[in-house]
Amino acid sequence: MDLTYTAAEEEFRRELRTWLRANIPEEWTRPGFWEALDPDESFRLRRDWERDKAEAGFAGIAWPTEYGGRGGTAGMKAIYDEEMVRANAPRTVNALGLTFLAPTVMAIGTDAQKKEIIGPLLRNEVIWCQGFSEPGAGSDLAAISTRGVRDGDDFVVNGQKVWTTNAVHGDKIFTMVRTEPGSQRHRGISMLLIDMHQPGVDARPLKQMSGASEFGEVFFDDARVPAGECLGEIGEGWRTAMLLLSFERGASGIAQYTEFRRQYDEIAAVAKRLGRHRDPVVRGELARVLTELECLRLHAMHVLTQVEQGRDLGFEASMTKLQWSETYQDLWEVFDDLLGEDATLDSIDGLDLRPLHAQSMWSRSVTIWGGSSQVQRNVTAERVLGLPR
Amino acid sequence: MFFALTEDQREFDGAVRGYLADRFDLDAVRTVFEDTGGDGHPASLWKAAGEQGWLAVLVPEEHDGLGLGLVEAQVIARALGAGVAPGPWRSTVLAGEALRLAGSDEQKAAWLPRFAAGEAVGAFTLRGSAPGALPAVEYGAVADVVVARSGDGLTLVQGATATPRGSHDGTTRLADLDAATGEPLPGATAEVIDELAARATVLVAADLVGIAREAITRTVAYDRERQQFGVPVGSFQAIKHALADLHVGVTMAEHAALYAAHAVDERLADAPLAVSVAKAKASDVALQATGAMIQYHGGIGYTWEHEAHFFYKRAKRLAGQWGDADAHRVRIADLTLPA
Numbered sequence: 001m002d003l004t005y006t007a008a009e010e011e012f013r014r015e016l017r018t019w020l021r022a023n024i025p026e027e028w029t030r031p032g033f034w035e036a037l038d039p040d041e042s043f044r045l046r047r048d049w050e051r052d053k054a055e056a057g058f059a060g061i062a063w064p065t066e067y068g069g070r071g072g073t074a075g076m077k078a079i080y081d082e083e084m085v086r087a088n089a090p091r092t093v094n095a096l097g098l099t100f101l102a103p104t105v106m107a108i109g110t111d112a113q114k115k116e117i118i119g120p121l122l123r124n125e126v127i128w129c130q131g132f133s134e135p136g137a138g139s140d141l142a143a144i145s146t147r148g149v150r151d152g153d154d155f156v157v158n159g160q161k162v163w164t165t166n167a168v169h170g171d172k173i174f175t176m177v178r179t180e181p182g183s184q185r186h187r188g189i190s191m192l193l194i195d196m197h198q199p200g201v202d203a204r205p206l207k208q209m210s211g212a213s214e215f216g217e218v219f220f221d222d223a224r225v226p227a228g229e230c231l232g233e234i235g236e237g238w239r240t241a242m243l244l245l246s247f248e249r250g251a252s253g254i255a256q257y258t259e260f261r262r263q264y265d266e267i268a269a270v271a272k273r274l275g276r277h278r279d280p281v282v283r284g285e286l287a288r289v290l291t292e293l294e295c296l297r298l299h300a301m302h303v304l305t306q307v308e309q310g311r312d313l314g315f316e317a318s319m320t321k322l323q324w325s326e327t328y329q330d331l332w333e334v335f336d337d338l339l340g341e342d343a344t345l346d347s348i349d350g351l352d353l354r355p356l357h358a359q360s361m362w363s364r365s366v367t368i369w370g371g372s373s374q375v376q377r378n379v380t381a382e383r384v385l386g387l388p389r
Numbered sequence: 390m391f392f393a394l395t396e397d398q399r400e401f402d403g404a405v406r407g408y409l410a411d412r413f414d415l416d417a418v419r420t421v422f423e424d425t426g427g428d429g430h431p432a433s434l435w436k437a438a439g440e441q442g443w444l445a446v447l448v449p450e451e452h453d454g455l456g457l458g459l460v461e462a463q464v465i466a467r468a469l470g471a472g473v474a475p476g477p478w479r480s481t482v483l484a485g486e487a488l489r490l491a492g493s494d495e496q497k498a499a500w501l502p503r504f505a506a507g508e509a510v511g512a513f514t515l516r517g518s519a520p521g522a523l524p525a526v527e528y529g530a531v532a533d534v535v536v537a538r539s540g541d542g543l544t545l546v547q548g549a550t551a552t553p554r555g556s557h558d559g560t561t562r563l564a565d566l567d568a569a570t571g572e573p574l575p576g577a578t579a580e581v582i583d584e585l586a587a588r589a590t591v592l593v594a595a596d597l598v599g600i601a602r603e604a605i606t607r608t609v610a611y612d613r614e615r616q617q618f619g620v621p622v623g624s625f626q627a628i629k630h631a632l633a634d635l636h637v638g639v640t641m642a643e644h645a646a647l648y649a650a651h652a653v654d655e656r657l658a659d660a661p662l663a664v665s666v667a668k669a670k671a672s673d674v675a676l677q678a679t680g681a682m683i684q685y686h687g688g689i690g691y692t693w694e695h696e697a698h699f700f701y702k703r704a705k706r707l708a709g710q711w712g713d714a715d716a717h718r719v720r721i722a723d724l725t726l727p728a
C-alpha cells in the first residue's frame with residue numbers, strides 16, 4: 001500500500017497551484033457567480049481561460065508531447081483533476097472533445113487528423129460536440145437513422161441528433177451516421193467529423209429542467225462532409241464508437257470526490273445555518289451519503305492503481321459510473337430532505353439557495369447521460385458478473 | 390499510488406481460501422454448526438491456523454510471530470468470512486493485540502508465542518467488567534485467557550466460569566463469563582483501548598465483506614443455472630439489476646475495509662472515520678447480500694439443508710458486533726458535521 005504521489009508529481013502539483021492562484025480571479029470563486037452570468041458570456045470566459053491554461057502548459061497532462069500534451073503520468077492527471085476542483089477552476093467547455101475524441105484520434109486517427117484535431121482542441125480553438133443520440137436512438141445507439149450518401153468526394157448528411165451538449169456553441173461534431181444505404185443495427189455506420197458552420201447544419205437550444213440550455217438538437221439538411229473526415233474506417237463507425245466510449249473511464253473519481261465532498265460540506269453548512277444539524281435523521285442521512293462518498297474516494301484510488309499498473313478496467317467502468325452518479329444524486333436528495341417543506345424556495349433566512357438548487361437539478365441528469373444507470377446495471381450484470389443475456 | 394493487495398497478500402488470501410475449499414468446506418462447517426452441544430472449535434482448522442501463520446500474523450517477530458499488519462489480518466478475516474469458518478481465530482488475534490499494545494514484557498512473553506503457534510486460545514471483550522459478568526464473549530468457554538475491561542483499564546483473566554449462550558449463528562460459540570480478578574495490563578490507556586476497538590471493528594468488517602462477496606458469487610452461480618419460464622432466472626432484469634447493485638456495494642465495502650486496516654496501521658488522521666465507514670458499509674451490504682442470497686435462491690434458499698442461512702446468520706451477528714451501521718453513522722456524523 002502506498003497512497004502517496006511521487007516527488008515529481010508533487011512538484012507538478014506545486015507548479016499548477018501557483019499558476020491557478022495567479023490566474024483565477026477572486027470573484028469567479030464566489031458562490032453563484034457562474035450561475036448568475038449570461039450563458040454566452042460564461043462560455044466565452046471559460047473558453048479563453050482554458051486557452052491560456054493550455055498555453056501555460058497545463059493541458060493534455062498525460063498525453064504525449066508530440067500531440068501538444070505534457071507527457072505526464074496518470075498520477076499527474078489525477079492531481080490536475082483534483083487541483084482544478086480545489087481551486088474552483090471554471091468547468092471545461094470542451095469536455096467531450098477532450099475525454100472522448102482526442103484519445104480516439106491518437107489511437108486510430110490518420111496523421112493529418114492528429115495534426116488538425118488535437119492541438120486546436122487543447123487550445124479550445126475548436127469546440128466539439130458528440131452527435132450520437134437521436135430522437136429514436138438513445139440507450140439503443142444502434143438504432144440511429146441519420147444517413148450519409150456518397151456524392152463524389154463528400155458525404156451528404158440528412159437527419160437529426162438530440163440532447164447534444166454544447167450544440168449552440170459547437171464548431172464541429174463527431175457524429176454517428178449510417179453511410180451504407182439499408183444497413184441495419186451496428187453495421188454500415190461511419191463516424192463523420194462534421195463542420196457545424198455550414199448551411200446544412202442547424203443547431204437549436206433545448207431548455208433543460210434547470211432553465212439552462214447546455215444541450216440542444218442538431219438538424220442536418222444536405223450537410224456536406226469530405227469523405228476524408230471520417231474517424232476510423234468508413235462503415236466501421238460502431239467500432240470507433242466503442243473505442244471512443246471506452247475512454248470515458250479516464251474520468252477521475254478523485255476529482256469527483258473532491259467536488260462532491262465540498263458540496264457535502266456546503267450542504268452541512270446549510271443544515272447548521274437552518275438549525276437542522278442536530279436532527280438525528282438529518283445526521284444519519286448525511287453520514288450515510290458521506291460513507292458512499294468515502295467509498296468513491298477509495299474506489300478512485302483503486303482505479304488509478306489499475307491504470308498505473310497498465311491494466312484495462314474494461315466493463316468495471318460501469319461500476320464506477322454507478323457509484324459516482326447514484327451517490328451524487330443521493331447527496332442532493334438529502335439536501336432536499338433537509339429543507340423539508342421549503343425544498344423549492346429560492347432563499348431561506350436570506351440564504352440564496354439557487355446555486356444549490358442548480359446542482360440538485362443537475363443531479364437528475366447524471367444517471368441518464370453517458371449510459372443510464374439501467375444500462376450500466378445491465379453491463380455490470382452481464383459483462384462483469386456473467387449473468388445470461 | 391498503490392491501493393491494492395500486494396502479491397504476498399494475495400498469496401495469503403489464496404492459501405486460506407485454498408485450505409478451506411479443500412479441507413474445511415461447507416459440509417465441515419455444517420457438522421460444527423449442527424453440533425449444538427460442541428465447543429465450535431474444530432481441532433483440524435485450529436491446527437492449520439497455527440501451522441499456516443494465520444494466528445501469527447500480528448504477533449511481533451520477537452515473539453515468534455510474523456509481525457505483519459492489519460492489512461494482512463483483514464485479508465485472512467475476509468477469507469474466513471467467505472468460508473463462514475468456525476473457531477476462535479479473531480478472538481485469539483485480538484487478545485494478542487491487547488497484549489502487544491498494553492501488556493508487560495512478561496505477559497507478552499508468556500502468551501504471544503503460544504497464541505501465534507495455536508497452543509493457546511484467547512478471547513477479547515470490552516463488554517462488562519472484571520471482576521464480574523462479561524456477557525456473550527466469543528469463544529469464552531474455550532479460551533485459556535480472556536482480556537477484559539476492568540474499570541478504565543484492561544485485565545488478563547484466567548479460569549472464569551463459563552455459561553454457554555444459545556445463538557442461532559452456529560458458526561461461532563458464545564459464553565457468558567463470570568470473571569475473577571485478573572492481572573492488569575500496564576499499558577492499557579484510553580487510546581490503546583480505542584485502538585483495540587478499532588482493530589476489532591476492522592476485522593469484523595472484513596469478515597462481513599467476505600461473507601457478502603461469497604453470498605453474491607454463489608447466488609450468481611445458482612441463477613445462471615436455475616431455469617424458470619424456460620430461461621435461466623439470472624436473465625431476468627429484476628435479478629440482474631439487484632445483483633449489479635450488490636456487486637457495486639460489496640466492491641466499495643472491500644475498498645473500505647482495506648483502507649481502514651491501512652489507516653489504523655499507519656495511524657492516519659482519518660483512521661476513525663475510515664473504520665466507521667468500513668463497518669457501516671460492510672454491515673449494510675452483508676445483510677443485503679445474504680438476504681438476497683436467500684431470496685434469489687427461492688424456496689431452497691429458505692431450507693435448513695441449503696447453506697444460505699450460515700451466511701445470513703453470521704452476517705446478522707457480525708453486523709451488530711462492535712457497533713451496527715446506525716451506531717457508526719452516528720460516529721461519522723460526530724466526526725464530520727458542525728456541532
Ligand SMILES: Cc1cc2nc3c(=O)[nH]c(=O)nc-3n(C[C@H](O)[C@H](O)[C@H](O)COP(=O)(O)OP(=O)(O)OC[C@H]3O[C@@H](n4cnc5c(N)ncnc54)[C@H](O)[C@@H]3O)c2cc1C
Pocket residue numbers: 096129130131132133137138139140162163164165166215365368369370371372373374375378
Ligand atoms: C444532460 C445531458 C447531456 C447529454 N449530452 C449528450 C451529448 O452530448 N451527445 C449525445 O449523443 N447524447 C447526449 N445525451 C443523451 C444521453 O446519452 C441519452 O439521454 C441516454 O443515452 C438515454 O437515452 P434516451 O434519452 O433516449 O432514453 P431511453 O433510452 O429512451 O431510456 C428511457 C428509460 O428507459 C431505460 N432503458 C433503456 N434501455 C433499457 C434497457 N435495455 N434496460 C433497462 N432500462 C432501459 C433508461 O434507463 C431510461 O430510464 C445527453 C443527455 C443528457 C441528459
